[in-house]
């Protein structure tokens with residue numbers, strides 16, 4: 001059985017959604033990012049981490065999502081098997097993992113993006129991320145103008161990851177709802193019962 005180590009509303013929501021889509025037995029263990037206890041499992045202290053049975057602890061969103069695609073081929077959550085399809089999946093995951101996700105870094109931990117320690121400098125570091133995020137959101141908004149999902153007509157693990165990161169935009173002034181194609185994608189994903197279930201698990205108080 002697969003064990004997922006996650007923190008609520010973090011990027012690990014992506015694997016959580018995919019495991020739910022797969023409908024396979026899994027265990028989701030909530031951890032404290034960076035805690036000594038969690039570092040015994042995942043030395044970097046970051047989520048997500050995943051273990052398949054008694055195998056080694058695996059990390060990195062891109063690698064974990066591709067692992068799930070390959071382990072459960074019947075679910076068809078990856079490439080269509082062509083070289084072009086492989087490119088599309090790799091490209092989509094790279095866009096989220098390498099561009100969109102890191103753009104939110106200074107929203108969550110602005111103090112790591114400045115050498116200053118006063119409140120104004122930390123607020124400025126956070127605000128500096130807004131333009132960077134907007135560039136990435138604009139790119140995705142264009143991409144989704146002609147594509148229902150990240151890979152076109154086909155749902156994939158990349159959609160779970162994009163959805164997860166788009167939710168973070170509610171923490172900044174310009175949210176996903178202000179980009180028409182992203183809104184359409186987001187609303188479509190929110191209709192999904194598995195996603196509703198996982199969002200609830202991550203936000204039990206709402």
Ligand SMILES: N[C@@H](CCC(=O)N[C@@H](CS)C(=O)NCC(=O)O)C(=O)O
Pocket residue numbers: 010011012033034044045046047048059060061062097
């Ligand atoms: N490159 C990593 C990044 C993971 C990541 O940034 N996770 C965040 C939560 S969304 C985290 O745990 N940050 C704490 C840290 O990196 O120390 C991946 O794709 O898995």
